[in-house]
Structures are given as C-alpha cells and as structure tokens.
Amino acid sequence: MPEKWELFIDALKDDSKKLAKAELKQLIKKTLRDRDVFIKGQGIKLKRYLNQLEAKQITRNQFKSYVQDLKAIVEIRSLKMRVGAKARTQKLAMAIGDLILDKLVDLL
Amino acid sequence: MKFKKVDAQGKYKLLPGIFLLCVLFSLFSCAHWFGFPSYYDPTTYKNLTDLKPEVAMLYETFTSAQVDSQQVNKIRLKLAQIYEYEKGKGEDNQETTQQIKIIREMFVRHLEDRLQNGKWSSVHLENVLQNMDQAFDLTIQTERLKNKNE
Numbered sequence: 001m002p003e004k005w006e007l008f009i010d011a012l013k014d015d016s017k018k019l020a021k022a023e024l025k026q027l028i029k030k031t032l033r034d035r036d037v038f039i040k041g042q043g044i045k046l047k048r049y050l051n052q053l054e055a056k057q058i059t060r061n062q063f064k065s066y067v068q069d070l071k072a073i074v075e076i077r078s079l080k081m082r083v084g085a086k087a088r089t090q091k092l093a094m095a096i097g098d099l100i101l102d103k104l105v106d107l108l
Numbered sequence: 109m110k111f112k113k114v115d116a117q118g119k120y121k122l123l124p125g126i127f128l129l130c131v132l133f134s135l136f137s138c139a140h141w142f143g144f145p146s147y148y149d150p151t152t153y154k155n156l157t158d159l160k161p162e163v164a165m166l167y168e169t170f171t172s173a174q175v176d177s178q179q180v181n182k183i184r185l186k187l188a189q190i191y192e193y194e195k196g197k198g199e200d201n202q203e204t205t206q207q208i209k210i211i212r213e214m215f216v217r218h219l220e221d222r223l224q225n226g227k228w229s230s231v232h233l234e235n236v237l238q239n240m241d242q243a244f245d246l247t248i249q250t251e252r253l254k255n256k257n258e
C-alpha cells in the first residue's frame with residue numbers, strides 16, 4: 001500500500017510534465033533502502049519533509065530550503081570522505097618513511 | 109639506505125627496496141597531484157565545537173517574535189573569522205575551508221528566512237536544527253580524521 005508521501009507526489013498537479021514522479025519515488029525508496037546510514041538518513045528526512053508538506057506543517061519555501069540543506073550536507077560529507085582518503089594515504093606514506101625506509105631497508 | 113652485495117644471492121635483496129621505492133614514488137606522486145590534507149588542528153576543533161551550540165541556541169530564539177541582532181552579528185563575525193583562519197592554511201586545507209563556506213551559506217539562508225518570513229514553528233526549528241547540527245558534526249568529524257603532526 002502506498003505511503004502518505006507517495007500519494008502526495010502522485011496527487012501533485014503537473015500539467016507541464018516537468019516532474020518525473022515515478023523516478024522521484026524510486027529515488028526516495030532506493031535511498032531508504034541504502035546500507036549507508038548517512039544516505040538512508042537523508043532519505044528518511046526527505047520522506048518526513050514530504051509528509052509534513054502534505055500535512056501543511058511546513059511551507060513550500062521551507063521544503064525547498066530543507067532540500068538545499070540536504071544538498072549542502074551531502075557536499076560536506078563528500079569533502080569529509082576525501083579528507084579521510086587523503087589522511088589514510090598520508091599515514092601510509094609516513095609509516096613507510098619511518099618504519100620501512102629508515103629502519104627495515106637498513107637491515108636488508 | 110644501503111645497497112650492498114650484488115651477487116647471485118644478493119641481487120634479490122634489492123628487490124624489496126626497489127618495490128618500496130616504487131610504492132613511495134606512487135604515494136608522493138598522489139600527494140603531488142591531490143595533496144595531503146593539513147594536520148589536525150585543535151583550534152579548528154575548538155572553534156567548531158564552540159560555535160555549534162551557539163548557533164543552536166540562536167536558532168531556538170527564532171521561534172519568538174524578537175531577533176537578537178547582537179547575537180546574530182556575533183555569530184556572523186565568528187563564522188567569518190573561522191573561514192579566514194581555515195582559508196589561511198592554504199591549499200592543503202581546501203576541504204575544511206569549503207565545508208565552513210557551505211555552513212556559512214546555510215546560516216545566511218536560515219537567517220534570511222527568519223528575517224523575511226517571521227518566527228519559526230517548532231516543526232521548522234526541529235528540521236533546520238537537525239540539518240545545521242549534521243553539517244557541523246560532519247565538519248568536526250573531518251578535522252578528527254586528520255593525522256596529528258607528531
């Protein structure tokens with residue numbers, strides 16, 4: 001049985017057919033099933049915003065602002081992942097320098 | 109590094125060294141193209157962990173009729189100072205600088221919303237607070253991922 005947020009998307013009047021409703025619903029469902037807690041969390045928030053919009057607890061502009069927030073948060077997370085990868089490489093380079101080049105190679 | 113005894117048995121002793129040099133060369137090539145991140149900075153960590161609850165406390169006042177413009181200006185100044193501090197560390201710190209820039213943009217957008225559309229409902233406050241907290245948490249976690257300069 002479709003959830004509230006799905007019915008809300010289906011009920012949106014879209015004469016110009018700008019919104020691919022099925023694609024949007026699929027994206028949210030896929031996000032909700034994701035194994036990554038962070039990605040799943042963004043899907044849960046998006047679903048909640050749609051439910052709140054349907055219940056008129058938030059305005060259209062507030063919804064738009066939350067989606068802009070989600071985009072910003074995803075960017076911040078992507079930058080975090082980049083630093084994580086670089087820091088691991090840096091650690092390996094330092095370990096190779098300290099342990100292997102300075103100590104082990106002398107013994108070879 | 110000593111390379112000695114290149115005889116029938118000894119030449120094999122050079123192989124691990126050559127392999128390591130190749131690995132090192134690859135690593136430093138990566139560092140050249142992508143750069144290593146700046147080291148962990150306790151000042152950055154403190155700036156962010158101090159500012160996060162201040163922003164949250166300010167947002168909580170947005171549900172009332174009055175906007176504390178003094179507190180708003182104080183936080184705007186702090187965000188600008190933190191941004192300049194991070195930017196001053198150079199290219200190696202580009203990710204953190206970019207993260208602070210994004211947080212600043214979020215803050216400006218939230219503030220404009222409050223000033224233009226009036227006081228926030230409790231639902232709106234909860235949604236905005238959750239997103240701002242997450243933005244700060246991710247930036248704080250990023251700093252903790254960096255290696256210590258020991």
